[in-house]
Structures are given as C-alpha cells and as structure tokens.
Amino acid sequence: MKTPFLTLLILSLTLISCNKDEGINSSLFQTWEAKEFMSVESAAYPKNANTRVLLTFDRSGSYHLKLDINNCGGNFETGNNNQIEIDPTACTEACCDSKFAEKVAAMLSRVTSYEISGKTLKLNVPQWGYIELVLVE
Numbered sequence: 001m002k003t004p005f006l007t008l009l010i011l012s013l014t015l016i017s018c019n020k021d022e023g024i025n026s027s028l029f030q031t032w033e034a035k036e037f038m039s040v041e042s043a044a045y046p047k048n049a050n051t052r053v054l055l056t057f058d059r060s061g062s063y064h065l066k067l068d069i070n071n072c073g074g075n076f077e078t079g080n081n082n083q084i085e086i087d088p089t090a091c092t093e094a095c096c097d098s099k100f101a102e103k104v105a106a107m108l109s110r111v112t113s114y115e116i117s118g119k120t121l122k123l124n125v126p127q128w129g130y131i132e133l134v135l136v137e
Contacts, residue, residue, distance in 0.1 A: 031056040032133035039129025045103040067101035
C-alpha cells in the first residue's frame, strides 16, 4: 500500500519542479529588445524599425547593451520587490546611434525597479515613466 502512495508523491513532486522551470522564461537574466518609452518625452525619441537595441542581464551582475552602432556595459544589483540598481553605461564611442538608442543608454542608471509580465519587461524610472522591452527568443 505504501508503494503506490510513494510513487504518486514522487511523481507529484517531479511535476511541480518541472512547472517551476517554465518560469525561467520570465527571468530577468536574458536578452531583451527595447521597444518603446512610456513617458511624456517618448515622441522625441522615436524607435527606428530597422534596428534593434538589445539589453542582456547576466546572472553575474553585469549587463550588456547593444545600441544601433555602439556597445555598452556595466553592472547592476537586484533587491527585494524587483528593485534594481543599474550602474551608468560605459559605451564605445563610434558615431551615429539613434536618439532612441542614446536615450535607452542614458535612462538605465535612473531605473529603480522592474516588472516582468510574460515576455515583456518594464524598467521603471520614477517621475519619468518606463522603458518597455520584449524577450528575444
């Protein structure tokens, strides 16, 4: 009688642990594409449809930002309740990134928290708005 119960318990625990792995897709530690700004300034920084601004958060606490032309990077720390502190970006200095890409780089150090909903990441900037990114698959 104990064997079927034990088998059922082990099977249940296995299924539960497998379901937790599905949440990895909504982890911060992935590559995200910046899509738009939600702020009163957003019209001043249009996104060029032909380029991708990519932000990758690494579990080691570093990030990489790929602008239209330049590459940037730095460090970040996460805290309780989705708090995040992102160091100012250090970028290569080739010319000609779009205004949108430059604004993403400039705003990262002002981000204080993030929200992940499905495949969307919002980086919140107090008294400004947020940067919306989507998961790169």
